[in-house]
Amino acid sequence: MKIAIFSESYLPYLNGVSISIRILHEELTRRGYEVWIYAPRFRGHQDSYPTVRRLPSFYTPFEPDYPIAWLFAPRLWREFRTLGFDVVHTHTPFFTGMAGASWARRLRIPLVSTYHTLYEEYLHYVPPIVPKSLVRRVLRWHLKRYYEGVDAVMTPSEIGAEVLRKYGIRKPITPIRNPVLPFPEVNKAEARTQLGVPDDVWMLLYVGRMAPEKNVSVLLKAMPHIVRGCPNARLWLGGSRTRLR
Incomplete structure (x- = not known):
């Protein structure tokens, strides 16, 4: 075909x-x-x-x-x-x-x-x-x-x-869901060492375009509430920025 x-x-x-x-x-x-x-x-x-x-x-x-x-x-x-x-x-x-x-x-x-x-x-x-x-x-x-x-x-x-x-x-x-490539296996301990993140930190990660339609602001507004319940929580944002305020 x-x-x-x-x-x-x-x-x-x-x-x-x-x-x-x-x-x-x-x-x-x-x-x-x-x-x-x-x-x-x-x-x-x-x-x-x-x-x-x-x-x-x-x-x-x-x-x-x-x-x-x-x-x-x-x-x-x-x-x-x-x-x-x-x-x-x-x-x-x-x-x-x-x-x-x-x-x-x-x-x-x-x-x-x-x-x-x-x-x-x-x-x-x-x-x-x-x-x-x-x-x-x-x-x-x-x-x-x-x-x-x-x-x-x-x-x-x-x-x-x-x-x-x-x-x-x-x-x-x-x-029909979009295709997704399988994620490679990651050694969490090695990743934390490379990033300089202590073992007791609870990591939250967003990867994608940081644009208004992606609602990244919801994550940012939620973080104070999350930190109150989990003081060791930290948020990482990875991706390109387009008109994010």
């Missing part, structure tokens, strides 16, 4: 979606499937996989590290229609996903899509000059229109499925 994956988020950009797609790509390839990735072009990045294709992209001042793909990519389209894909799997309802959906429909290829992100939780990234109520209405209209146009929808959790049903989407929605 030959599969085309379209995603706005992919390496070298690191987030949950790009990592899950990398794992999906590697595992499907290991099982004998032929997988091609279509994602926006990143400045200065060279892909190691020969089946990764980069759509022309542009950057905005609002998210200068996150490229946005152009819908117009005639060279890639000409190649795409000769490759004989069996299924197209989009991981975004926006520019790259819209290109994938359009190409799949034009060639009558089965189209499935994964709804990864609760986009209404990201409205704080909208410039203040734009009314959030307007963005919310347009977003809901677009999501319903996009996901009603695919053959099947997947979500990493039941919460995502519930959100799509509230939007009025009637297509089949199947919750």
Whole structure:
């Protein structure tokens, strides 16, 4: 089987979606499937996989590290229609996903899509000059229109499925958890020694983007209450910072 994956988020950009797609790509390839990735072009990045294709992209001042793909990519389209894909799997309802959906429909290829992100939780990234109520209405209209146009929808959790049903989407929605790599065994005593953490300290660890939508502030607000009950508790935060206050 030959599969085309379209995603706005992919390496070298690191987030949950790009990592899950990398794992999906590697595992499907290991099982004998032929997988091609279509994602926006990143400045200065060279892909190691020969089946990764980069759509022309542009950057905005609002998210200068996150490229946005152009819908117009005639060279890639000409190649795409000769490759004989069996299924197209989009991981975004926006520019790259819209290109994938359009190409799949034009060639009558089965189209499935994964709804990864609760986009209404990201409205704080909208410039203040734009009314959030307007963005919310347009977003809901677009999501319903996009996901009603695919053959099947997947979500990493039941919460995502519930959100799509509230939007009025009637297509089949199947919750399928994102793939996770097994954690390597860690010698806790050695790790504590390397970090300089005494044995009697109770360690709490958060690893991920430190952004408003990740609710890291909940952990910070909870720590005084935790410390009252467990004075030796300490919180470690690891990850990149994006607009965390």
